[in-house]
Amino acid sequence: MSTPAPADNTVRELLLLMPRLIGRAKRMRPPAEIRSLDLAPRHLSLLSLLLLDGPQTVSQLAEQLGVAPTTVSLIVSDLSRKGVLSRREDEDDRRRRIVDISPASRPAISQWLSPGARAWRRALQPLTPPQRRIVVDTLLAYEAAFAELSGEPPED
Structure with missing residues (x-):
């Protein structure tokens, strides 16, 4: 038998690890305050950016998420209607709106998403910046290859 x-x-x-990681992430139930909001993965990415980086414009969020501004506008509108996000006028350019997590929702969003960020920080801490980049690039390459090999359309 060959080695x-x-x-x-x-x-x-990795094939044994990935289902465990996904299962663990799925078991992170949102706090009761936001459980009824039916938040989808696209919401989580946007909320994570706002939690980590603070208030941003729709264009900034779209650029970071790699999606069209219209996509972000729809998500922002949906979450604003649910009271999760707030929008305010940009003082530097009154035509633009600044998006942020609403003060009422911030504690629940933080409680829910912060453990994941802390776990990534702990896991990546011993690595050098170039090693961290390799981890991210490898995960991105896996995502792209999986989508291509499974015939999935690219995300937007």
């Missing part, structure tokens, strides 16, 4: 290639061993480890 598996080192890459095969790594693939095996």
Whole structure:
């Protein structure tokens, strides 16, 4: 019997690890205050950016999320109607709106999403910046390859 290639061993480890990671993330139930809002993954990415980076414009959010501004506008409108986000006029350019997590929702959003950010910080802390970039680039390459090989359309 032949010995598996080192890459095969790594693939095996990752195939066993990924379902555990996904399962653990799915078990992170939102706090009761926001549980009824039916938040989807697209909401979580936007909320994470606002939690980590603070208030931003729709254009800034769209650029960071890699989606069209109209997509972000729809998400922002949806979450604003639900009271999760607030919008205010940009003092530097009154035509633009600044989006942020509403003060009433911030504690629940933070309670829900902060453990994931803290876990990533702890896991990445011992790595150098170039090593961290390799981790992110590898996950992005995996996502792209998975989408291509499974015939999924690109996300937007």
